Amino acid sequence: MSLAKQFAVYSFLICIINPFKIADRNNNRSLDREEFAIACKNFGTGLDATETNIIFDHFDSDRSGHINYDEYVYALAVRINFILLFSIFEREK
Numbered sequence: 253m254s255l256a257k258q259f260a261v262y263s264f265l266i267c268i269i270n271p272f273k274i275a276d277r278n279n280n281r282s283l284d285r286e287e288f289a290i291a292c293k294n295f296g297t298g299l300d301a302t303e304t305n306i307i308f309d310h311f312d313s314d315r316s317g318h319i320n321y322d323e324y325v326y327a328l329a330v331r332i333n334f335i336l337l338f339s340i341f342e343r344e345k
Contacts, residue, residue, distance in 0.1 A: 271295065272324050282318040 275283050275291035288308045292299050311319045311327040
């Protein structure tokens with residue numbers, strides 16, 4: 253992998269990791285519903301409480317009431333893959 257690609261991957265990972273670390277206020281390596289709601293508000297998502305809860309439930313795949321880092325990354329990866337596929341199909345129209 254070229255140095256430029258390595259840097260791009262590193263930058264992308266930082267963009268994923270930092271918001272999680274900032275949102276994890278008690279540093280227990282997971283986000284509870286309150287931490288997630290505060291993060292959504294602080295990051296300017298414009299989501300209301302219902303929308304925030306729906307997204308939290310989507311991320312919390314094991315229904316533990318917390319989003320651990322693996323769940324967070326997996327949910328983002330699925331979303332990113334969907335966006336990439338959609339953009340490929342749109343370009344081919």
